[in-house]
Amino acid sequence: MSRAIGMAPPAYDPAAPRTATTLPVAGPATVRGYVRELLRRHRRAFTVLVVVNTVAVLASMVGPALLGALVDRLASGARELYLPQTVAVFAGALAVQTVFTRMVRLRGAMLGEEMLADLREDFLVRSVKLPPGVLERAGTGDLLSRITTDVDRLSEAMREAVPQLAIGVVWAGLLVGGLAVTAPPLALAVLVAAPLLVAGCRWYFRRAPAAYRSEAAGYAAVASVLAETVDAGRTVEAHRLGARRIALSDRRIKEWTAWERYTLFLRSVLFPVVSFTHMTVLLSVVLVGGVGVLRGWLDVGQLTTGALLAQMLVEPIGLILRWYDELQIAQVSLARLVGVREIEPDSGEEDVRPEGREVRAEEVRFGYRAGADVLHGVSMAVPPGTRVALVGPSGAGKSTLGRLLAGIYGPRAGRVTLGAAELSRMPAERVREHVALVNQEHHVFTGSLRDNLLLARADASEAELWAALEAVGADGWARALAEGLGTGVGSGGLALTPAQAQQTALARLVLADPHTLVLDEATSLLDPRAARHLERSLARVLEGRTVVAIAHRLHTAHDADVIAVVVDGRISELGAHDELVAAGGAYAALWRSWHG
Incomplete structure (x- = not known):
């Protein structure tokens, strides 16, 4: 039907995602279930809003009823019009309407803010409980657009749309009910415009949800391209990829704006239909009412009251359609935010x-994509207290193996066990009690240095915090800070150097106190001398613990009890440093290359 009117949905490039591909988008049943849950949580506030709105609407209907009665008295030739009493009643009703309308706005705003706060908290709590592998695979642009754009779009919907839609429905229902009581024929006249309104809304709402979903996915694609380009800015410049990245950004923006224009077209059809419906309602009421008066079915006062009530219907119907349209946009954002609820824990947990x-x-096999394994039948045992080094060329699968040993991913085939218990069948919280992963990526959270350390163990004392910093060689610069552990760091605070940020992350590791550690280039941001010093400090702290270290600096391998050489997703050599050097294989070649 959109083609017949003159505009078809834009066609996406095959490479452009129509929906988020990393995190799921919730289905209608999940969204409805979540909305019902929100309403149950706030049913008392919602009930108060409906009651207050009912009083405000009933008060607004007093004026048309009084005017209708006045017209009746004039038409009948009555000499006593009771004007002072009528004015007093009208003024009282107007005062009640004013007070309760203000209460409606206040209660609606409060309800919206409370529901929005619940939504944000639910999304955050559910996100941090997702399986680690899901979070690691999540695209930066997708996560960023959900947390920012989708939440922003929902802000107005939660603050305004939900309360206003409830207000509009109650308002329209009471007006139609009042019209049916005052002048039943006029209530039927109002229904003359219903088929036109239903047809227009049906046409619009059959197309709008999919269009808004595509628009949101298009924006996520734009955000993803921009975020990736900024994050990899130096790489883009080094490989002269600027023109290619700009072309990709332009294409994504063009696809996104095409969907923006299409959704605008949908609204440009709906709104004239709504306006024409309003005119049809008034015209039908006047015509039917006029005929009714001429035939004696209605008196002039009923026609006056009915016409005013019909005129008053314009605002709640417009309110309902306006905010229902906003809810179509918000529903897409809500589905993207609630989508994380559809990621269930592994059924084997x-x-x-x-x-x-x-x-x-x-016999572990694993791949990030179907049919493309990174690890091919890897087997190894790490006894308690052993220091194992995984070495090998870039892209050989060292980090992937480390993540499997840390329980971040589950193998496609084979088993990874801790104390004979499969990591993939244990809840993530249980795995983190025993095994910790520290990689070259680190994050300094906004807050004090103390807060950043307490993330690892909330009940740690001041002495334990300083001991952890001392263990990783960070106590010197930390004590030099103006406010010590209370110094604000992160965004808006003191900007830590990469080395300091990495030491902070390692201090959290010391406080977490796991018995098994997987270190993936954990000292990569430090210069060789500082890295060597830090590793010696950590060696004292981590004595007796199981450590799996992934590094290109072979001095780490030299100090390890066992070295596993990973080549093309397989362990090609396994043994101590001296044994592998004497064997003259791949490790010996790496060692000779390392020492020049």
Whole structure:
């Protein structure tokens, strides 16, 4: 039908996602269930809003009723019009309407803010409970657009649309009810315009949700391209990819704006239909009412009251359609935010506890994409207290193996166990109690240095915080801060150097106190001398713990108990440093290259 009117939905480039591909978008059933849950949480506030709105609407209907009665008295030739009493009643009703309308706005705003706060909290709580592998795979642009754009779009909907839609429905229902009581024929006349309104809304709402979803996905694609380009700015410049990235950004923006124009076209059809419906309602009421008066079915006062009530219907119907349209946009954002609720924990998760500390991989196969394995039948055992180094060329699968051993990913085939318990069948919280992963990525949270450390263990004392900083060689610069542990860091605070940020992350690791650690280039941002010093400090702190270290700096391998050489997703060599050097294989070649 959109083609017949003159505009078809824009066609996406095959490479452009119509929906988010990393995190799911919730289905209608999930969205409806979440909305019902929100309303149940706030049913008392919602009920108060409806009651207050009912009083305000009933008060607004007093004026048309009084005017109708006055017209009746004039038409009948009555000499006593009771004008002072009529004016007093009208003034009282107007005062009640004013007070309760203000209460409606206040209650509606409060309800909207409370529901929005719940939504934000639910999204955050659910997001941090997602399986680690899901979060690691999540696209930066997708997550960013959900947390920012989708929440912003929902802000107005939660603050205004939900309360206003409830107000509009109650308002329209009471006016139609009042019209049916005052002049039943006029209530039927109002329904003459219903088929036109229903047809227009049906046409619009059959197209709007999909169009708004595509618009939101288009914006997510734009955000993803921009975020990736900014994050990899130096790489883009080094490889002269600027023109290619700009072309990709332009294409994504063009696709997004095409959907923007299409949704604007949909609204440009709906709004004239609504305006024409309003005119049809008034015309039908006047015509039917006039005929009714001429035939004696109605008196002039009923026609006056009915015409005023019909005129008053314009505002609530417009309110309903306006905010229902906003809800179509908001529903897409809500579906994207609530979509994380559809990511269920692995059905194989069990409340199992490891019976020991040995980490073992048995014929492990894993790939990020179907049909493209990164690891091919890897097997290895890491006894408690052993320091293992994973070495090998870039892209060989070292980091992937480390993530499997840390329980971030589950293998496609084979088993990764801790104390004979499969990591993939343990809840993420249980895995983190025993195994921790520290990689070259780090984050300094906005707040004090103390707050950043307490993330690892909320009940840690001041002495334990300083001991953790001392263990990683960070106590010197930390004590030099003006406010010590109370110094604000992160966005808006003191900007820590990459080395200081990494030391902070490692201090959190010391406080978390896991018995098994996977270090993936954990000291990569430090210069070789500082890295060597930090590793020696950590060696003292981590004595007796199981450590799996992934590094290109082979001095780490030299100090390890066991070295696993990973080549093309397989362990090609396994043994101590001296044994592998004497064997003259791949590790020996790497060692000779490292030492020039």
